[in-house]
Amino acid sequence: MTLLETLQFLKSCHRRAPFLFFNGNTFAEIGRALANAIFSDLTFHRRKEAASAVAHFVTGVLDEQLMIVAFESLSKTANWKLGDRVRTLRGSLHGVIVRVCDDGRVVWKPDGTQSELTAMPDNLCADEGKGNSKPK
Amino acid sequence: MKLRLDLLEHLTAADILEEAAANQHRYKAEPTFSKTGTGHLSPRSMADSVNEAVRSEALTQKLTRRLQQNGKNTARPS
Numbered sequence: 619m620t621l622l623e624t625l626q627f628l629k630s631c632h633r634r635a636p637f638l639f640f641n642g643n644t645f646a647e648i649g650r651a652l653a654n655a656i657f658s659d660l661t662f663h664r665r666k667e668a669a670s671a672v673a674h675f676v677t678g679v680l681d682e683q684l685m686i687v688a689f690e691s692l693s694k695t696a697n698w699k700l701g702d703r704v705r706t707l708r709g710s711l712h713g714v715i716v717r718v719c720d721d722g723r724v725v726w727k728p729d730g731t732q733s734e735l736t737a738m739p740d741n742l743c744a745d746e747g748k749g750n751s752k753p754k
Numbered sequence: 755m756k757l758r759l760d761l762l763e764h765l766t767a768a769d770i771l772e773e774a775a776a777n778q779h780r781y782k783a784e785p786t787f788s789k790t791g792t793g794h795l796s797p798r799s800m801a802d803s804v805n806e807a808v809r810s811e812a813l814t815q816k817l818t819r820r821l822q823q824n825g826k827n828t829a830r831p832s
Binding site: 621640642643644646647648650651652654655656657658659660662665666673693694695 | 758761774778783795807
């Protein structure tokens with residue numbers, strides 16, 4: 619049985635709603651625990667997002683394809699350089715890298731703002747929605 | 755990235771139950787006579803996030819220990 623089939627099975631259990639009041643706390647949490655074990659190689663923040671994606675898929679609020687895209691994105695590590703397009707792990711902010719510090723942290727500027735944010739490299743994902751552009 | 759199926763093999767139902775029980779307080783069921791099976795997941799508090807980090811790390815270490823233990827046991831000549 620593949621990982622996707624397992625998660626689809628959990629989702630089908632959730633949809634059958636065997637418990638009277640609430641089912642998410644059973645099946646989503648099983649999925650979350652499986653994800654925590656199977657994605658142990660990811661850093662904590664990435665693992666947390668992967669587990670969250672699983673829980674949302676099992677409860678039917680995240681599309682299967684979006685979950686797969688999330689896994690693919692979270693499993694990629696990047697060697698960031700100036701001008702790379704990035705986004706936060708949840709995709710709530712998109713922007714561009716303006717500086718890479720000597721200690722490995724990256725400074726990036728979210729789109730539409732002049733502010734700069736500093737992040738650990740593992741806490742950013744490549745933003746493949748838009749082409750790379752050098753900052754002005 | 756490698757999927758850690760080796761660790762997954764050492765995950766037991768008791769581990770899953772323990773992890774699920776630790777997160778139950780975030781689930782808010784909304785039982786009514788006409789509508790059942792509904793509810794919502796409340797956002798993580800700061801304490802939840804800290805606790806989740808600790809639990810996640812502990813689970814990984816526990817599974818790794820079991821894996822190593824199992825490796826030792828299987829390596830031993832019978």
